[in-house]
Amino acid sequence: MSDDAEKPAVVRTADPAAAPRERWGRRLAERVPGLLLAVAVAAPASVLGAWFPVVGGPVAGVVMGVVVAAVRRPAERFRPGVAAAGRFVLQLAVVLLGCGLSLTQVVEVGGSSLPVMVGTLAACLAAAYVLGRRLGIGRDLRTLIGVGTGVCGASAIAAVTPVIGAASAEVAYAVSTIFLFNIVAVLTFPFLGHLLDMGQQSFGLFAGTAVNDMSSVVASAATYGDEAGQYAVVVKLTRTLLIVPICLWLAAVARRRAAAAPATDSTADPRRAARANVTGLVPWFLVGFLLTALANTVGLVPERAHHGLGVLSVFLITVALSAIGLSTDVRGLRRAGPRPLLLGACLWIVVSVTSLLLQYATTRW
Template sequence: MNNKTIFFAAGLVCLTPWISSPSALVIGLCLSSLGLVPEDFALNKVTKKLLAYSVVGLGFGIHLQEAITVTTEGIGLIATSIFCTLIFGFLLARAMKLETKISYLISCGTAICGGSAIAALSPTIKATEQQIGLALATVFILNSIALFVFPMVGHALLLDQVTFGTWAAIAIHDTSSVVGAASAYGEQALTTATTLKLSRALWIVPISFMSALLVKNKNGRAAFPYFILFYCVAILVSDYLPQYEFVYQGIFAIAKQSLVVCLFLIGCSISKENMKASGIKPMAFGVILWLLISVLSLSWLLYR
């Protein structure tokens, strides 16, 4: 069995619902480490296009009116947590002398919605697969920890359902982990966490446009993120034509699975040499930023 056969077989496996995002990343890393990735495969080009298509598809899973309602009710808390995370991330990255794009992706993943935010912002700031992979790996590891630690802390501090749901929505990166932690805590916590996290996902749009303005192409012009416009169109279409909900859910499911394939491709592009060269700084940065936001948000919720 040659490299191409193994590579494409692994890619097909990642299309199945039994492979999660972290698992796909690990599979890709294993193939890269074993030298089983075809050298003539345009990883960079395929990954960026698939990322953009996946982000557009995810837009069909967001219900605009529900997100706007929740955002209106908690706009102060949501906006403050996002901008504080980005500011803390910027200052911490400078203090640690961490590579700019990696720190920005981790900061945005922490501030907005984990892997989805990283996937949306990566093409906008022209991040490399190495930078994307390190950011995603950091977020996925912390997500896994949060899934178990947050409910334990919540029970230890006797947090009520609404307080825990709000804290989980603010301090846990990915929506899947937010839902997992909140559902383990209680039904009301799940409802609160899900709706708040949904409204935070909308911040991908303005953050992407602002990021594009900061990144110039070879002609000195801003790289306009056209795929974000289609992401907005997807949200609007699914909201104003609700009779086709079954179609939107199908597109959303496909988009989520294609994002898993993206992570497989990203893993394939990361080598041991690159990982060693990057060191432990990205992970240390992600942990410090995550702990800072988790503690500050919980403190505010407890003593407001």
């Protein structure tokens, strides 16, 4: 008998806590390269956004990400981190957005602006559904363009994307479409306001409800006057709160659709069904958004921290949209053609006209 056979067997007892740590360590190591790549694209995009505030870092990030993906698609080792940046970082950015929202301001401004905000949102979503179907645009893309136009641009798209599980190409197209008509609004709205002889608050309400991203709202309203600029910012922040019922509604629709898919649709995407089940009725980041807004309202978020948190949230959105750009199927963008752009133009007109008509009917500026 050999010496090895005479040695007693060594029984190793596994540490129960070691397995989860090792698993999390492996997952983190897998995601680091892709996260760093998304940050590497987001950093120059943020600088570009600071130089040209009307463009903004998120738009620059998604465009630069798409360009990089078109030149050379990221290798397989980057994909887990890029996917995490486009999902979890996006959700975290939405939570931080609440730090800039005061529910007290919402109550103060809501009485005069809520009918206009709700009316423009309802008109936009109805038009997105009807026109989007007529134009043959997919459900997720028309939802993103509709919510982005009707609520608050890239921030709303960031909130809705994980709820409906939209593809990266659809997100990139929606963000680019919203950006284009923000630029048109900045260039034309002040002239239109003077042509209609609108007062400062009236124009602030118009800009706050018909322009999407904050930088474009400020650029448009501040050109008209300081009072218009200040009022437009409050309206825009109040409008951001409409993300909550929209996401709840979309989450409920996704959950119901996922539950019905196995029985009625043999071609349903199982990943989408699983995602809707996990998301549930109330996405965690939406709860976080409301909690941070409440914390800011009661004074738990220091005033001096507002600017830094706002910059951080915009940077995280830029990182997330850079990742979405990096994972975009460029051929999918080409296949979409000009029809989503036409939908964006129609919705922009619908929101602008509805905002003016509702305001004229309720306040007669």
